[in-house]
Amino acid sequence: MARSRTLRTLLFRLGSLALGLALLYLALRGVELREVWQDLQRADYRWLAPLVVLTLLSHILRAWRWRLLLDVLPDSPRRQRLTVGRAFQALMIGYMVNYAAPRLGELARAASLSRTSGLRLSSVLGTVVAERLLDLLVLALALLSVLALLLDRWIELHQLLVVPLLQGDWLQGIGLSVLLVLLLAGAVVYVGRRSRLLQRLARPLRSPLQAFKHGLFTIHRTHHPVALFSSTLLMWICYWGMAYLPLVMLHLETAYGLGWTEAWILLVLGAVGVALPAPGGLGSYHYITVLVMTRLFAVPQEAAATYAVLTHAAQMVLYTATGFVCLMLQGGHWHSPDDPDLEALPGSLRPPAASP
Template identity: 30%
Template sequence: MNGKKLLKILGSILLGILFLWLAFREVEFSDVLESARGMRLWWITPFTIATLFAHYVRALRWKMLFTNRERTPSKLTLYTGVMFGYLVNIPLPRVGEVARPVYVAQQVGESNSKIIGTIVLERVVDLLGMLLLMLFVVVFLIADPQVLSRLFGIDITDPATQIELTFTLLKYGGIALLGLGVIYWLFKLAGEKTEGKIFEIVVRIQKVIKTFVDGLLAVRELRNWPLFIFYSALIWALYIFMTYAGFWMFDMQAEFGLGITEAIVLTVVSAVGLSIPTPGGIGSYHLFITKSLFIFYAVPEATGLAYATIAHAATLVIIFISSPTLLAIDKFFGMKRERHGISNVE
């Protein structure tokens, strides 16, 4: 591991510690423990089912982005890749987004760069979904949208801010696509005028860029747009249900009147918290959930922090158990297919 990667890992760990300190600094730990003692345990069953099913639906949606039918991985391999990516993301933030496609590519003999392109596309779709859900929350679910501004630190209700954010997203997206195009063109030009070893390197890099772009543009070849949109909506619906199931942990649906509407708001908040590059969302998730429960719904911070800590820990436990299990199962069936001369594709 080089020094730059090590610094990124240490930086993410320090960031996670900072967020944890911010979450716990105004709360007595004994109060958090006291809140946790009254926890109901049955909620973990629907929470676990929703978590595993949400990730399975993500694998089904990912499968739709594979345009080469002869190298489309099996559902099991894709599901294993999704869970393996989440497992890697816990100690190494964002590295799981690379580990996931690399794992799948090795199973089916596909190009790493092409499958990474599908991951980038998937993340763009997730970002659009989060922005639409956030817009829905601001417009329809929060009586005073200025509360969100207090939480996120910017006035997201200001039209000028909204235009600036939209312009920034479009600008960087356009720059990224233009940059890829220019790089590809330069290597193509260099390849036409170069011979020998340099020529081979140029052609190899050119191929990597092309396959990455092919993966990114796989959305053009989608044959079933309604199903793709349905899977995307279902993933968010399951995330919302996971949040809602957690309310029953501390009877918050009865004591504070928290229901599906409030679960939608918290899901948006948690998505923002988890997007911060801390190890497995540790710290950022705790702070955002605790503060939003307190600011929006007057849930005591000790209770909110207990909710965030236990819900987050439950998610990590699910990943820690399911990921190695799926890796073993996928390996077993992969070896079985090899013995019978069957490829790991559908």
């Protein structure tokens, strides 16, 4: 059983890496890499420091927002003082892990904070899911704003992003998979109501599931809704600046008339690429960014590829370095061995402890 889980995990990671590399190939196919290198050499790197500050500030704001949710959790006997700094460290460790294993990043983030705060892992995971649902809602609203901005080019946008998806056979596969999952869930519920054995097996999961539920509904129970809204708004303003500054660095603002509106469109559609199951948005971000810049903004492919490579590489280096430093500050461990929720996880899902 353990070997089977390990094999599935390995296949998932290899599949996500293959997807990212395939999309990266499509994004850079036909690009003169020499011109990309020359564009990077001509970039105005005086804007790099403000970009780094803005990036770190966005994640400090995210850590602050996360702490607003964590503060609502029921007290744990081992609970320690929870600070924005601890939440920031766990957050950056999660981002670092996401570049190696997309599925494990959020779990490593929750496990790291659980260890340093004394909160139950299930509760912390609930807050992570709640925060991601909030991000999904904001992204949906942002996508609506992009559709409004591109209303006069909706047909072109539809042909660019929607038609290729509808023409793919994979959409039917997803629909069939969803149907099978629903049927399986219904069968489990039906059998579970009539099986005392399954009820006895599910009994040990009641406590972790209850703790997860506490974390999931922290948005509803938070005592600081204004602060929650403000932190989310400020985060997205930072993200907007993070999309705009590279345009200035690469002189794309003056050469092709790309301003704040185009930066917003790149931010929102690029976020969709990052959400795909590729390591840290590798390939998927590049593909969508190059596609949008060349088809919608009439930017040459080399200039578009330079923007995609610069923005993704800068974030990857910064997140990895910051996450590594945060891991060392925590003593090189992601979890404590006496955490019952963490020990109950399958070995393939359990974040490994790193040695100092």
